[in-house]
Structure formats: structure tokens, C-alpha cells
Amino acid sequence: MELLETGSRAGRAKHYPASGPALPWDRFSAWLECVCVVTFDLELGQAIEVRVGRARSSGWEGRPQALVYPLDVRLTEKEKTSICYLSFPDSYSGCLGDTQFSFRIRQSVGHKISMNGEEEKYNRDAPVVLQRDQAHYYGFVYFRQVKDSTVKRGYFQKVRIPSKNDKLGTSPLKQSNQENLLPAPMIIPTVNELDLFTCFQPILIHIQMLWELMLLGEPVIVMATSPTVSSDTVLALTSSCITPLRYCCDYRPYFTIHDTEFKEYTTRTQAPPNVVLGVTNPFFIKTFQHWPHIIRIGEVKMSGDLPKQIKVKKLMKLRTLDTKPGIYTSYKTFLHKDKALIKRLLKGIQRKRPSEVQSVIVRRHLLELTQSFIIPLERYVASLMPLQRTITAWKNPPQIRPFIQEEFMKTLEYAGPQLTSVLKGDWVGLYRRFFKSPNFDGWFRMRYQEMCRKLEILHLEVLCEADLLMWVREKSEVEIVDLVLKLREKLIKARVHQLPVREDLLEKLEMYMETIIDSLPDDLQVVLHRH
Structure with a gap:
């Protein structure tokens, strides 16, 4: 089985609709993109394993289902192919038993998602080795290869985490049909430890x-x-x-x-x-x-x-x-x-x-x-x-x-x-x-x-402490509108990028801006409130 991480060690938080509480996997996917099971098919070679769905609640009962969780994960065909090939050691390695290793692949063009404010803040605060990399996936592989006379190739090969019923030295193909598909507790190789x-x-x-x-x-x-x-x-x-x-x-x-x-x-x-x-x-x-x-x-x-x-x-x-x-x-x-x-x-x-x-x-x-x-x-x-x-x-x-x-x-x-x-x-x-x-x-x-960013913060703090109402008294409408637009842009940037400026200062600046707008002619007020 393989764990696929998004970005560097932190991963990527997906963008979900604001309505309704996030599901457990939605929160967990900020750290882990998906889990795959890769096997060796005599006709196809390395391939993501497919089984017939059994759970009615998933909507896959009686239908072929690729063993990738969650079911709605969006991997391109190119990414799936890379995952399958990189999940198996080269034949020269001669890996018998259980092998753990990791790999790193590029995300496909058009498949990258830009960071939001919270993710940017995380990257600013996190150590270098734990910061997110939005251009790559990180794969953590648990590969098992054991002798099995019932398989044409003579070996059972699968990239998977052993279930609770698996025993070392035996083929999972001979395990009970009631096999628990949940992985047994184990340690996956990490990037920083x-x-x-x-x-x-x-x-x-x-x-x-x-x-x-x-x-x-x-x-x-x-x-x-x-x-x-x-x-x-x-x-x-x-x-x-x-x-x-x-x-x-x-x-x-x-x-x-x-x-x-x-x-x-x-x-x-x-x-x-x-x-x-x-x-x-x-x-x-x-x-x-x-x-x-x-x-x-x-x-x-x-x-x-x-x-x-x-x-x-x-x-x-x-x-x-x-x-x-x-x-x-x-x-x-x-x-x-x-x-x-x-x-x-x-x-x-x-x-x-x-x-x-x-x-x-x-x-x-x-x-x-x-x-x-x-x-x-x-x-x-x-x-x-x-x-x-x-x-x-x-x-x-x-x-x-x-x-x-x-x-x-x-x-x-x-x-x-x-x-x-x-x-x-x-x-x-x-x-x-x-x-x-x-x-x-x-x-x-x-x-x-x-x-x-530090200059932006210092300039914003100076603006918050300045007497803007006194300053606009001697300015033309064009200069005042220009000031309002710049203040609005700074306020939006401060909140979107979560700049470390005290909230009371931002509220004070916002109040100044509204007061300045109210001092303008009605037609300009309508335009500025609309935009």
C-alpha cells in the first residue's frame, strides 16, 4: 500500500464549500492526499488493484473499484502511471519480504492548487523541512514480495500495508475472506526524521x-x-x-x-x-x-x-x-x-x-x-x-x-x-x-x-496611527479616491495573507476609510461602495 502526500511534509488543504461541516477525511486530506494499493498484473504489469465494490453506502456495490481512497481523489492518468512504476523496486534490487521506501513526483500541469491564507501562514511559521511544496507529491511505499507457488510468477507482489490478519512469510492471497482491510499500526518512513x-x-x-x-x-x-x-x-x-x-x-x-x-x-x-x-x-x-x-x-x-x-x-x-x-x-x-x-x-x-x-x-x-x-x-x-x-x-x-x-x-x-x-x-x-x-x-x-512583507506591515501600522481625516481636508477628490483604493487594497492583503497586524488597528483604519468615503459626493460614494 502506498501513502501519497501532497506538497512537502505539511500537505495541501483542499478548498471545500463553506456550507456544512467538513468531513473527517476532508480535514485529514490537508496532510494526506490518498492511499493506493498497487499490484502486479501479468497482462498489465504494475497497476492499481481493482476489486468489486461491496459497500452499499459507497454506491460501488457490484461494480469494479480501484483501491484508491478516498474514492473521489483526482489523480491524472500520468500521475497514476508514475505511482504504479515507482511503487515497485527494480528487479535488480531483489527485495524479498517487506520493504519501505519513498519517492517524489511532479504534479501534472493544471493539477496544482495555489495556497490560501492559512497555508501561507503555515509555511511562514513552519521549519524549512516541514513547509509545503505545492508542485510535488510525496509517496511512501510499503512493498511486500514473498514466494507463492499459486502465482504464475512464483512470487506474490503487492504494494500495501498488511492487514491485521496478515502474517509475515505467508501470502495474503491465502488469508481469510473476512480479511480486515484496515491497516495494522505501523511506522511509515518520514521525510524529516x-x-x-x-x-x-x-x-x-x-x-x-x-x-x-x-x-x-x-x-x-x-x-x-x-x-x-x-x-x-x-x-x-x-x-x-x-x-x-x-x-x-x-x-x-x-x-x-x-x-x-x-x-x-x-x-x-x-x-x-x-x-x-x-x-x-x-x-x-x-x-x-x-x-x-x-x-x-x-x-x-x-x-x-x-x-x-x-x-x-x-x-x-x-x-x-x-x-x-x-x-x-x-x-x-x-x-x-x-x-x-x-x-x-x-x-x-x-x-x-x-x-x-x-x-x-x-x-x-x-x-x-x-x-x-x-x-x-x-x-x-x-x-x-x-x-x-x-x-x-x-x-x-x-x-x-x-x-x-x-x-x-x-x-x-x-x-x-x-x-x-x-x-x-x-x-x-x-x-x-x-x-x-x-x-x-x-x-x-x-x-x-x-x-x-515587513515593510508592508510597518507601513500599515504607520497608516493606522496617522490622522488621515486631517490629511484629506486639503486634498482633491482624485487624491482622496486614490487613497481610499490603496487603503482598501492594503486591508484586503492584510486579512487574506494574515499579516501580523493588531485587529484593532485594522478596524481603526477601516473606520477612517468609511469616514473618508462618507465625506465625498454621493455619486463617488456609490461607486466606491460598489467596488
Whole structure:
């Protein structure tokens, strides 16, 4: 069975009619779009399972019914096809028993719904990893494959959550006809609560390089032996490496040759896109030879108490299907390795330190490293904001100063990362490279929007405190009408986008506006009240 989430971890709240109370699923669908059961059909291949409806209340009694809940969920055929293909591990993975992994697909064109005021407010308040992404679906898969002599292929294969009557090692086809279709309580893999230490075990000594690759939004391929390792590693890289900075590039925790973006990502006519792909099919070794960074992770092998660490190798050695595990890249890091961190983690392995504790150490290191990098940028951007005393009620808000890279670079001499980080290296070179990345563009766009919003709030508060009735006495009708229209626009924006302005101030401004309208000639009053 598969859980399909809308947007990033928060999901999307659907727009329902105002009349009548919302049904339980209507509220729940703000977090979960739908639940699907995918099976393997000998004639069709992977397909959403269809059964004859039994419940009269659903209106499906005696009719074929696709096992997608809720029944009225709107998935396009393209989305259904992607879900079916991505729900099954590649045959090369050889997954027997139960397997859990996740994937991410684009929503079809015309299928996206813009955020309303409440959703925008949620995104503003939520941590980066929990903010909603309105352009993608997130799928969480529970796949079962067991031997079954009654099936022509010799195996029972289904993407489903086991019912309460299911037993490990037996085929659900042999279960009782009275099977309870409700899923048994279980934990589905999440996007933000990953065991970072386990994900990074084979590549611990290269964690500095991985952080830089994610910070710069470099194209990366993660080749693993199973979709579980593939998806967990990709999610660890993209959702945890550069927190609290948002990873603004595309990523696919599990990617196959059937993916709708296969041609787009494998073309050699242009440079590889800024995306992290998790794959398991050896076919991709040849297909992605032109990509600059390929991480091949094999089965975790122990060397004494320490997991065997994969080495950095030249891309030219990535030629055959039996290529050994390694990080195939010509990338040279800007910063030196944090040897103290590596030593601490390795000592933790020798002392049998719990994985949860090791993960906390890794997560904290990455967080502090990212903060050391981003604090100088935040400090400089804050200086671009106009002074509050320059904001008046009688003029439009002042402009935010432009971001000038060379001006920022000069601040690094006295307010750079060296104030909070002990790491040495070419920080200036790293910043210059970062400025060319989608992550910088995404970060600055978000900060610029926040500053514009702050200016709007400050200007609105100044307007609320101003004596507008005194001001309009000496103005022409044209100027007064222009003021009324602008005030109305600001009030609507404040309420729709739920700007944090005191309600009593908004009511005061609304009262001023109505008083001003009442002072105008009757014909203008009619026009303004109508519009």
C-alpha cells in the first residue's frame, strides 16, 4: 500500500464549500492526499488493484473499484502511471519480504492548487523541512514480495500495508475472506526524521564534501542496492545536510527508467540539471557517466568495528556494471575536513554509542556549519532594509537596497564565518560559487519577500496611527479616491495573507476609510461602495 502526500511534509488543504461541516477525511486530506494499493498484473504489469465494490453506502456495490481512497481523489492518468512504476523496486534490487521506501513526483500541469491564507501562514511559521511544496507529491511505499507457488510468477507482489490478519512469510492471497482491510499500526518512513548516522555510515569521512555539494546544488546520482537505501540517502542529503537553509533544487529519492522525467535528466545535449537522483538499476551507470558526481553505495561491510568507508575516485573509472562502491567525482572541497568530528564519530562506533546519539552529533554539526555560512549573509541582507524612521504614511514604502556581491565580500574580513566556525579553507571561493547556485537564488527570493512583507506591515501600522481625516481636508477628490483604493487594497492583503497586524488597528483604519468615503459626493460614494 502506498501513502501519497501532497506538497512537502505539511500537505495541501483542499478548498471545500463553506456550507456544512467538513468531513473527517476532508480535514485529514490537508496532510494526506490518498492511499493506493498497487499490484502486479501479468497482462498489465504494475497497476492499481481493482476489486468489486461491496459497500452499499459507497454506491460501488457490484461494480469494479480501484483501491484508491478516498474514492473521489483526482489523480491524472500520468500521475497514476508514475505511482504504479515507482511503487515497485527494480528487479535488480531483489527485495524479498517487506520493504519501505519513498519517492517524489511532479504534479501534472493544471493539477496544482495555489495556497490560501492559512497555508501561507503555515509555511511562514513552519521549519524549512516541514513547509509545503505545492508542485510535488510525496509517496511512501510499503512493498511486500514473498514466494507463492499459486502465482504464475512464483512470487506474490503487492504494494500495501498488511492487514491485521496478515502474517509475515505467508501470502495474503491465502488469508481469510473476512480479511480486515484496515491497516495494522505501523511506522511509515518520514521525510524529516531520518537516522542520519545510518544513512551516512559508508560515507562518513566525506561528509564535508557532501555538505558542499548540497549547498551548491550540484547534480548528484546516488546508486544503491535497494530503494530503501537510495531514498533514505537522498532524503538525508536534501532535507538534513543544509538545514535551516532550504534545498531549492529538485530531488528524486527513487528514480527509474519509467519516470516521466527520464529523457529530461539523461540527455547529453545539455549540462546535467541541478537534481539529486536515487537509483538502483545498474543501467544508470552508463546512462549517467556524464554527470559530475556519482555516489555508489554497496552493502555495508564492517572492517572491525568500523563500516568500510568508500573512497573518492575519478569519474573515468566509472565504466562497467561491476563498478565498485565509491564517490566518483573530480570535485575539490573549498573547506578542510573536520577531523575532530570524524574522530568523535569513529570513537562512538568503537564504544557502541547508540545510532540515535550519533545522528544527533551529525545533525548538530551540519546545522552549525550551515549557520556559520548563512549568518554573514543574513547580517548583510538585514542591512539592506530601510530604516523604520524613513517609513511615513504619506509616501509609498522606501525601496530595499540591492544585494551587491562585492560589497558583501568586504564584510567577510571582519564578520565572516571565522567568528563561529573553526573550519579553515577558501570561504570566499565557496560564497562565490554559492551565488551561482539555485539555493542562493531561492534563499534570497524568500528573504526579499519577507523584507517586502515587513515593510508592508510597518507601513500599515504607520497608516493606522496617522490622522488621515486631517490629511484629506486639503486634498482633491482624485487624491482622496486614490487613497481610499490603496487603503482598501492594503486591508484586503492584510486579512487574506494574515499579516501580523493588531485587529484593532485594522478596524481603526477601516473606520477612517468609511469616514473618508462618507465625506465625498454621493455619486463617488456609490461607486466606491460598489467596488
